[in-house]
Amino acid sequence: MVKNILIVEDDDFFRELLRKKLLSKEFNILEAVDGEKGVMLIKEKKPDLVLLDLLLPNIDGFEVLLRVKGDLSTSKIPVIILSNLGQQEDIERGLKLGASDYLVKSQFDINQIVEKIKTLLDKPHA
Amino acid sequence: MKHATSALQIAITITAVFLALLTLLESWFFINVNPLGMYFIVLFVLIIIFLFTVLFLFKIKKLEATEANFIDTLKKFESNYLTLQVEKNKILSIITSFSDGILILKNNGTIDIINSQAERILGVLAKEVLHKPLLDLEVHFPRINTVGSLLLSDVKYSFTKELKIEKDLIIQIHVNPLFVKREYMGKLIIFHDITKEKVVAEMKTDFISSVVHQLNGPLSAMKLSLEMLLHGDFGKMRKEQKEVIEKLNQKNKVLVTLVGDLLSMARIEERYSYHYTPVDLEGVIHSVVALNKDEIEIKKITYKFEKSKAKFPKIMLDKEKINLVIQNLFENAIKYTHVRGKITISLKEINGNAELAIKDSGIGIPESQQKKLFTKFFRGTNATKLHVVSSGLGLFIAKNIVEAHKGKIWCKSKEGKGSIFFISIPMRRVDSVRS
Numbered sequence: 281m282v283k284n285i286l287i288v289e290d291d292d293f294f295r296e297l298l299r300k301k302l303l304s305k306e307f308n309i310l311e312a313v314d315g316e317k318g319v320m321l322i323k324e325k326k327p328d329l330v331l332l333d334l335l336l337p338n339i340d341g342f343e344v345l346l347r348v349k350g351d352l353s354t355s356k357i358p359v360i361i362l363s364n365l366g367q368q369e370d371i372e373r374g375l376k377l378g379a380s381d382y383l384v385k386s387q388f389d390i391n392q393i394v395e396k397i398k399t400l401l402d403k404p405h406a
Numbered sequence: 407m408k409h410a411t412s413a414l415q416i417a418i419t420i421t422a423v424f425l426a427l428l429t430l431l432e433s434w435f436f437i438n439v440n441p442l443g444m445y446f447i448v449l450f451v452l453i454i455i456f457l458f459t460v461l462f463l464f465k466i467k468k469l470e471a472t473e474a475n476f477i478d479t480l481k482k483f484e485s486n487y488l489t490l491q492v493e494k495n496k497i498l499s500i501i502t503s504f505s506d507g508i509l510i511l512k513n514n515g516t517i518d519i520i521n522s523q524a525e526r527i528l529g530v531l532a533k534e535v536l537h538k539p540l541l542d543l544e545v546h547f548p549r550i551n552t553v554g555s556l557l558l559s560d561v562k563y564s565f566t567k568e569l570k571i572e573k574d575l576i577i578q579i580h581v582n583p584l585f586v587k588r589e590y591m592g593k594l595i596i597f598h599d600i601t602k603e604k605v606v607a608e609m610k611t612d613f614i615s616s617v618v619h620q621l622n623g624p625l626s627a628m629k630l631s632l633e634m635l636l637h638g639d640f641g642k643m644r645k646e647q648k649e650v651i652e653k654l655n656q657k658n659k660v661l662v663t664l665v666g667d668l669l670s671m672a673r674i675e676e677r678y679s680y681h682y683t684p685v686d687l688e689g690v691i692h693s694v695v696a697l698n699k700d701e702i703e704i705k706k707i708t709y710k711f712e713k714s715k716a717k718f719p720k721i722m723l724d725k726e727k728i729n730l731v732i733q734n735l736f737e738n739a740i741k742y743t744h745v746r747g748k749i750t751i752s753l754k755e756i757n758g759n760a761e762l763a764i765k766d767s768g769i770g771i772p773e774s775q776q777k778k779l780f781t782k783f784f785r786g787t788n789a790t791k792l793h794v795v796s797s798g799l800g801l802f803i804a805k806n807i808v809e810a811h812k813g814k815i816w817c818k819s820k821e822g823k824g825s826i827f828f829i830s831i832p833m834r835r836v837d838s839v840r841s
Contacts, residue, residue: 297631300634364622367726368726368730385622386622386663389633390630
């Protein structure tokens with residue numbers, strides 16, 4: 281069964297590259313360019329996984345995570361934070377809010393990101 | 407002189423009485439015509455007079471000497487007292503005109519001295535608080551209430567703490583217990599207003615963070631697109647094209663690392679950006695290792711953590727910055743260790759210091775270059791040949807952070823054999839500071 285991945289990323293070029301890579305791995309891709317749209321799509325479409333940037337227009341990624349994890353209908357959806365913010369306090373905050381993983385863009389290459397996605401999607405979610 | 411005069415008067419009186427009695431006795435002998443008796447009596451009397459005179463003269467001399475010493479001592483006391491008064495006035499002038507707030511608490515908790523800066527910082531007037539117990543003043547003055555428990559803590563050693571008294575007032579409080587011959591006399595407290603410095607430091611960090619994030623955006627996109635090009639996501643490339651893209655990818659990685667390290671440098675060079683909390687150093691080590699486990703697995707490195715069985719106590723550290731130090735050192739150990747190499751981390755307490763050692767079986771550092779190890783942008787010649795991505799700032803940043811914690815960092819290394827990086831930080835334990 282084809283898995284749906286929602287990319288919440290305001291950088292058009294970065295989002296396009298991610299979409300291309302993930303489509304080549306046979307995922308179905310949804311996209312949101314800001315936090316509000318991200319929350320809306322998560323609640324409407326219930327994707328299998330969310331790739332979430334933190335520095336977003338409207339509401340930031342932390343707020344998106346808070347809303348999604350605070351809603352019973354979406355709290356089980358795994359969220360991988362994919363951000364340029366690499367400070368320890370940001371990583372701890374993201375994980376504390378319920379992110380399944382926190383990847384700093386500068387520290388992971390695209391194949392590692394894809395592997396992380398596959399590992400999470402293969403895990404059963406209670 | 408008065409005492410000497412009294413002694414002389416007494417001596418003269420006694421001699422006069424004695425001579426009067428003697429005259430009576432002589433008269434009796436003269437009347438009864440006994441010349442020999444008279445002779446002996448006179449001789450006896452002369453000897454007695456001589457002895458008494460000598461004794462009295464000796465006493466008088468002694469009294470005079472004592473009097474003179476006493477007067478000398480009094481003069482010295484007077485001179486010392488005047489000197490002390492002058493010194494006290496000097497100190498009071500210094501305290502009054504000092505740019506920081508100064509407060510002196512007596513050992514009974516009352517305020518002995520307060521200068522105008524301390525009045526401003528605490529929002530009080532000297533006449534309202536002098537010679538009054540700090541504990542009683544907490545109720546009436548909100549700012550004293552904020553700092554009161556810190557100033558009255560029964561800690562008997564010097565410490566420094568940052569406190570936000572109000573929205574626009576951040577101060578650094580230095581508390582110094584005062585002892586005279588091991589007897590506790592009170593406390594000298596210095597209030598240093600760091601509000602402006604904090605604001606400037608925050609503005610600088612915000613500016614640099616903002617610039618770095620703006621740079622990181624395009625750098626990340628470049629990184630991703632270069633990786634995808636190399637992986638063939640945009641079709642197969644000719645050999646020459648691939649070589650160029652590989653070099654570009656390496657350069658991009660260096661740029662990404664440099665931008666990240668520049669942000670770290672900006673943060674560590676701020677004096678007021680250190681926030682000390684109780685930190686579980688073992689936990690920090692475990693989380694750094696976990697973050698790098700993929701790299702360890704890829705290179706099949708054998709990793710070991712050596713420590714005592716008992717849980718290492720929590721110590722006061724800036725967690726984020728110490729994490730950065732351990733991360734830098736561990737990352738270097740991985741980068742410069744070959745496939746199937748070994749890395750060992752050890753943690754122990756030595757003479758009141760937490761000593762962490764990260765040992766690797768890597769390329770080591772040429773001896774001639776070891777002196778420059780902790781300088782900005784240093785990279786060993788053997789390291790540059792490895793084409794490993796590095797900004798050359800990691801060890802400089804680590805040294806700055808360790809020294810800000812009043813610690814030391816050093817390295818033992820042999821080219822071709824490996825390196826051991828040591829950091830030693832004084833263990834300020836959580837239970838030794840009453841919060």
